[in-house]
Amino acid sequence: MISLLFLAFVTTLPLVKPSVASKTSETAEFHIEASHFQFEPNRIEVREGQRVRLVLHSLDGVHGFAIPEFGVSLRIPEGGVPVEIEFIADNAGVFPFGCSEYCGVGHADMTGEIVVLGASRADETSSTSELVEEADFNIINIPTTLQMGRHRFAFRVTHRFARPLGQGSFVQLLEDFLGLDGGAQIGLELRYGLFRNTQIGVYRTSDRTIQFFGRQRLLEQGTDGPIGLDLSLGIEGKDNFQEDYSPQLGVVLSRRLGSRFALYASPSFVGNTDLLSPDSSDEEDDYTVVLGLGARVLITDTVTIVAELSPRMAGFDGRLGDKSNKFHASFGVEKLLRGHVFQLNFSNEIGTTPAQIARGQQGPEDWFLGFNISRKF
Ligand SMILES: [Cu+2]
Numbered sequence: 219m220i221s222l223l224f225l226a227f228v229t230t231l232p233l234v235k236p237s238v239a240s241k242t243s244e245t246a247e248f249h250i251e252a253s254h255f256q257f258e259p260n261r262i263e264v265r266e267g268q269r270v271r272l273v274l275h276s277l278d279g280v281h282g283f284a285i286p287e288f289g290v291s292l293r294i295p296e297g298g299v300p301v302e303i304e305f306i307a308d309n310a311g312v313f314p315f316g317c318s319e320y321c322g323v324g325h326a327d328m329t330g331e332i333v334v335l336g337a338s339r340a341d342e343t344s345s346t347s348e349l350v351e352e353a354d355f356n357i358i359n360i361p362t363t364l365q366m367g368r369h370r371f372a373f374r375v376t377h378r379f380a381r382p383l384g385q386g387s388f389v390q391l392l393e394d395f396l397g398l399d400g401g402a403q404i405g406l407e408l409r410y411g412l413f414r415n416t417q418i419g420v421y422r423t424s425d426r427t428i429q430f431f432g433r434q435r436l437l438e439q440g441t442d443g444p445i446g447l448d449l450s451l452g453i454e455g456k457d458n459f460q461e462d463y464s465p466q467l468g469v470v471l472s473r474r475l476g477s478r479f480a481l482y483a484s485p486s487f488v489g490n491t492d493l494l495s496p497d498s499s500d501e502e503d504d505y506t507v508v509l510g511l512g513a514r515v516l517i518t519d520t521v522t523i524v525a526e527l528s529p530r531m532a533g534f535d536g537r538l539g540d541k542s543n544k545f546h547a548s549f550g551v552e553k554l555l556r557g558h559v560f561q562l563n564f565s566n567e568i569g570t571t572p573a574q575i576a577r578g579q580q581g582p583e584d585w586f587l588g589f590n591i592s593r594k595f
Pocket residue numbers: 281282317318319320321322325326328
């Protein structure tokens with residue numbers, strides 16, 4: 219500890235700004251933006267014993283910033299003038315920070331946390347400022363528990379090539395350029411942070427389905443216990459939300475294990491899934507309970523392997539008769555690049571909305587190429 223302090227002391231001695239690269243790599247630097255009523259980012263991750271430099275500025279009025287655990291407390295002036303503070307994260311754990319200057323009605327919401335990873339885990343940890351396994355709001359199709367800042371936007375494109383990868387010979391597939399010539403199911407999604415823990419959005423797929431959805435944080439891993447828990451609500455309708463409405467109600471459970479692995483379970487009820495029965499007088503089976511299961515494994519600082527399965531637990535079981543009632547499965551690899559998440563994925567169906575996944579689709583066992591791109595604003 220003494221030697222660490224000494225090292226930290228020595229590395230900060232030359233206060234001339236352009237510091238040597240090897241020295242800056244010792245210090246974890248974060249730029250934090252304060253505004254009514256949030257910090258962005260509101261979660262930072264460092265290693266135990268690491269020197270941390272925070273550069274804070276306000277987007278509007280006066281705010282404060284305090285991490286009681288490390289004796290950090292300072293005032294952030296209005297007008298965007300940056301203020302800096304340095305400290306050593308000499309204790310492992312998850313510690314809250316918050317605004318220390320009363321700034322209005324949402325003042326109490328201005329909180330966040332600093333994750334200090336224990337020395338035993340330090341070597342397997344990246345110095346990235348976010349927990350990258352929650353880089354996006356969806357694993358592939360099913361939701362994660364990633365939260366949005368209040369009044370922030372996110373945009374997402376989903377694209378599923380309609381040509382099965384296994385159809386015809388490999389040469390034919392190449393001739394069709396891996397399915398790029400065969401049409402696609404394309405989805406566009408806009409998401410908005412209504413409150414700090416509440417997000418809403420709208421998603422439209424090119425078969426003219428429109429879904430409205432919302433997600434509410436109930437529990438946050440670390441702060442509230444060992445898991446993250448969100449409530450998820452939605453309704454989708456076909457023909458531009460004109461018919462065949464499917465209400466959706468579910469929860470999303472997440473569990474991060476270390477800094478590179480996360481597991482998800484998302485049981486949900488999807489109504490009006492059996493559109494094929496000629497007369498829906500038998501309403502008892504006109505719903506499906508889907509258990510969405512997902513995993514993310516961080517391979518490098520910016521590359522994640524993702525996978526999900528959506529087995530049906532109750533209700534309408536996919537297609538009628540002898541047709542396949544396979545459940546949705548998908549896997550992919552995603553790359554975080556300059557604020558965008560690019561994901562290349564393979565799915566056994568081209569459906570992407572909750573009702574499309576619950577209903578399933580007819581057809582032989584096959585796989586479809588697709589990609590997702592998302593961007594936060
Ligand atoms: Cu405040």
